[in-house]
Amino acid sequence: MSSSAHHPPPVSPVEQRVAALEALLTERGLVPEGFIEQITRRYESEIGPMNGAKVVARAWADPEYRRRLLADGTAAIAELGFGGPEGDHMVVVENTAIVHNVIVCTLCSCYPWPVLGLPPAWYKDPPYRARMVREPRALLAEMGCPLPEEVEIRVWDSSAEVRYLVLPQRPPAAEGMTEAELAALVTRDSMIGVARL
């Protein structure tokens, strides 16, 4: 038996594998001109947590909008012009003084793209997915979000078609701010539920 039977050729670096697939698909005429740049641009600049921050700020500023947002997240988010893939069935869950919500996808990486953009690497990596459903109180504390024992934790595993957005509590210091000022207070992590404001 040759040594190669024990030592298969090394896995080629990921960049080379991507380039190989890109070249073969392009030769077959399957990659439209400019398609890769178009995808990159969309996810780098058109969607992201700045969209979700506008939704949250509007809900803080306008009680009637907040009511609509909690009753039908998809429709209320569409009022601000946001929607599309991974945002077609939105449910917004509201944090209060005694309830804390947090979102996860244990099976893959489901995340509300139109309002939060693409998920961060840690959201898609195994530790977060494994632990957030098993020991959320400990994990939140470890991530810098300790919660008093009396605060109820609601974890939402995005296992079907619904995508979730957390409506954080408005910080006390936000009194009297404009909607744009309010939006600037809202972080991506507060809308995932791994931080409070």
Add this chain to the structure above:
Amino acid sequence: MLVDGIHDLGGMQGLGAVDHSPAEPAFRYRWEAVARALLAVVAGAVEASGGEFRHSIERMEPGHYLTSSYYEHWLTAAATLAVEHGLVTGSELEARAGGRFPLSGPLLAPPVVDAGPDAGTPRFGVGDRVRVREWHPPGHTRCPRYVRGKTGTVVRLDGIYSVPDIEAHGIARRHEPTYSVRFDAAELWGDGQRGVWVHVDLWDSYLEPS
């Protein structure tokens, strides 16, 4: 043979700390954006359903899955679907890449021929107690292992959607109501933790009355 996929991570122990960062670019490297775009190209060309796409990642060799990044998963899925649908061959990929090009493992479940009738009317309402079926399908499912056999309460009725277990394995489709079901974390894990509820969104046929 591995039946429940490596992707089904809820509750798994020993995976370490979350490598949290407060902000990061959408793509850290250009190849990530290219991999993402190529998956869209292949999924469109072969008309892959969401279930077929997800299952092409879930079939990755477990060691490869756990040690590679999200966009390497997408690359592997795109290449696997491209090979399985005859757009390219594995040897072409390896020749171009100049080395081994790992693909996902074979399908273990046969194609679904008869999906059965759509279920239009929800069997359960908000407040109903339901038990998740205890079963271990060889193919794709969106029923996480950590709730199988467990009892919870329906808290929300959602829309009627294509059952992923069926759409991942052929062209047959069945549509069913979906529900958000609330589980007491102390019952899921038997560890006495208090004030923690875990909600999982489940298709009708995953559930039975409790």
